[in-house]
Amino acid sequence: MPTDLLVSRARALWRELAAEPAAAFGTPGRPAVFVAPKSSLAPPSWVGVVAVGDAALITAPTGRAADSVRIALDGLTTEELTDPSTVAGLLSTADTLGPAVLGYLSPGGLRPVATAEANPVGSLAPGHAALRAMLADAGRSDAGESGLADVTSPVFVVRNGTEVLAAAGYERWPRDTAHLCVLTAPGVRGRGLARQVAHAATEHALTAGLLPQWRARPPASRRVARALGYREAGRQLSVRLS
Missing domain, CATH: 3.40.630.30 (Gcn5-related N-acetyltransferase (GNAT))
Structure with a gap:
């Protein structure tokens, strides 16, 4: 399965997890921010940032939080959007979780174990x-x-x-x-x-017939995923605003 199809399937998953019918990924340098209090992109009442490929989707629990995020994070690359120190420097944050790297595997891409x-x-x-x-x-x-x-x-x-x-x-x-x-x-x-x-x-x-997804923070876990053939296609960060 080509990488762009893996990205497409992964984005479809995270759009559904956003729990907002209008949710969609933005464009490079312009993340899409939605008010979605029932989002699964982050713990309840947190801001969730998911970048897949070169675009990001962000959910916020309230309109006020969404406005703050939209103003502060506009123009950032996907790497910057999922970097805790960068985000904390632009938003008033109480806590962060992540970032976690998202890996996906296409049919035929599984590598054998020695x-x-x-x-x-x-x-x-x-x-x-x-x-x-x-x-x-x-x-x-x-x-x-x-x-x-x-x-x-x-x-x-x-x-x-x-x-x-x-x-x-x-x-x-x-x-x-x-x-x-x-x-x-x-x-x-x-x-x-x-x-x-x-x-x-x-x-x-x-x-x-399922799409395997590997979410990892520890480097050792990422090494195992790469050894099996998983492709790192995204990152996830959760932010609790002050």
């Missing part, structure tokens, strides 16, 4: 006791970052006995999107386990 790295990959149902134990051991921050508690697909795992060392699945999002969720136990990171389970989850999503 045979030398391969471990047996099995699957568990979401909510399995072994997965709950893994999330508890990982801690609230890592578990929340992974999103693994929200998956709706089978969860693909590498295990040591009954202990789950790495797990990956996806949450079904609108527009036939599979939002990937991956977690490796802290003590076994750096051994290629995330790549193995994420490969299985991505393959499952592609077989189901």
Whole structure:
């Protein structure tokens, strides 16, 4: 699938998540800002900024917030719009989340895992006791970052006995999107386990005709996505105004 088609599908997803019928991406240097209090681009009452390709879509919880954002951020590039320090220098902000990088994978774009790295990959149902134990051991921050508690697909795992060392699945999002969720136990990171389970989850999503999406902040997560063939096509930033 050409990159421009991936961008088109990704933009369609985020327009729907904006929860505003008129929502659309702007043009380079001119982000589109909409009042959308029910937007999923950011936590409730926050401003959400999503850039895909060379254009951005911004949602704000109120008309006043939208006016402030529109005036302050007009003329910025997509990189500037999703840079916390740049945005904080132009808006009165109380907090920010991100930026997170958005990666997408086209059919036929999944790269194989090296045979030398391969471990047996099995699957568990979401909510399995072994997965709950893994999330508890990982801690609230890592578990929340992974999103693994929200998956709706089978969860693909590498295990040591009954202990789950790495797990990956996806949450079904609108527009036939599979939002990937991956977690490796802290003590076994750096051994290629995330790549193995994420490969299985991505393959499952592609077989189901879905668009795999990988949202990552940590550099290590981004490296895993790129190794599997994901193309970084966008960025997301959430802003809480003062």
